[in-house]
Amino acid sequence: MTATDQPNPATRTTMNPTILPCGDSALVLQIGETIDADANARIIALNAELEARAIPGVEEIVPTYRSLLVRYDPEIVRGADLEVLLLDAFAHQADTRDAGRLWTVPCLYGGEVGQDLDELAAMKKLTTQEVIALHSGAEYRIYMIGFAPGFAYLGGLPDILHTPRLLKPRQNIPAGAIGIGGQQGNINSVGGPSGWRFLGWTPLRTFDPARAEPFLFRAGDRVRFRAIGADEAQELAARSSAGETIIQPEPSGERA
């Protein structure tokens, strides 16, 4: 775990929120302009507070790294009034730090999907085993789910593994690919093009619209990776494609 990627329960920094308009039906409440675990924890706590308040006219709430987007229906609540309600919720949100659920994600390192593993090791002057140990030794925070259905943005990647994206994105990266983009890690939820570098693949389906619970992760959860072999990957993949949820999280706890 790095010092910056999990909220520090000892500090409760004062963060001044800014409210920005996002057209005629959405507002953004923002704290800071950088990736910061404390700011992210405040955003996720505010999300919970707003869900609990169930403000009429609020249609969707999207927590991201350091801001929260609220879509509203101006026929029910006007933006000017909603700004006041948002600032009040921010000032009075419950003073809790939910540590998030901890997921242990099986990962088959290398192979066809983890095509960049060896090259990354060479770039970093490490052995392949050292890269695997670094990647699977860290605990990651899911800062947000975004871009595509169930796509998890992970913070907590060890500094030495920070690597720029490819200049030219590849066209077909499969679901389950586990990679690195800049300072972030990810777990691909759906197949598609990507300029990230990929170290491995998980048979876990983080998004499966046919499953009773289509989405596994939510923002604020924590993730660890567990290296698995090809046989176990194949067995888990079979259970996964049968619609089974192959891992269970450790429950979240209050940290404050």
Add this chain to the structure above:
Amino acid sequence: MSVEIVSAGPMLSVQDKGRTGLRHLGVSTAGPIDAARMALANALCGNPVGAAALEFAGPAGGFRAKRPVRFSVTSGGCDIRIDGRLVAANESHRLRPGETLAIGVPQGAVWGYIAFSGGIAIPETLGSRSTHLRSGLGGVDGRALRAGDILPLGEDDEDAPCLRPESPLRAVVRRDGPVRVVLGPQNDYFAPEIVERLTEEEFTITPQRDRMAMVLGGVQLPSQRGHDIVSDGTVPGSIQVPGSGLPLVLLAESQTTGGYPKIATIISADLARLAQMPVGAKVRFSIVTRDEGEEILLADRRNMRALLAGLVAKPEGLLRSEYLLSCDLVGGIFAPEEIVQVASSQDGGTLR
């Protein structure tokens, strides 16, 4: 009850009111690019405005039904034929078993809609029938429709009348004037003279467009604070500016979060008008406040409700000019009202 796709254009997809409440899980709304036109298509068929219908760009394709249905097409001056016989857009018509409906390319618009009475009744995915092409979600296997696809239809009252607007349809969307935007959320990334460029210069609609976004050309908007932000939430209408400086307008199928600064957001009432502009068209922007944008949205919804509430039954006995022109009128007609009377009296109760 179902509709068979006999032939399909490249961008024919099932859409409904869209998927709401899932943006925090990375799932965007999808739904129609032009919700007003789709609502009208549905209402003309007696469907709820958010029922599932078909969206198309370019040629729509050919369609057949197993039982009599009503359908309507809303899209500029589209070529619509039942077994070769031309019928009008923006009103509903009957399609009988064995007849083939052929729908051409929207004229003066990009996105068109086809509704069938009863609505398309494919199973819902995450609460909606809308197709999200990029992630392969919803619709029929998450893809554009193909020849041979069979689409089930919902319950329908076969005796219900065909409908048309009460008075000649004024444009469902405004056709003139600049497209209005609300500045933000990241307009402070841009120098004041660059923000001025947004309203002082003319942008061009480029061919780089799909259901996700459209790229505008002609004017560059370089950011003085770089073109990377810590990714945050986006909405349809967000004007993102990537490193090229060429603005990118997000549409119904956009990603839910993004890492480019957003100089402004197009107001809801004007977004479809922009999306309906053909490639090569010129567009100007003007700035309104958030409060003004909300007022415009509320007025726009009132107008739309009035339009939909004002639909009237078409007098089906009355022979329309395109029908008369398509007939082989041997001997000619010098008193067309006589034919009308005969046809009306046979039709009985549908003249409401």
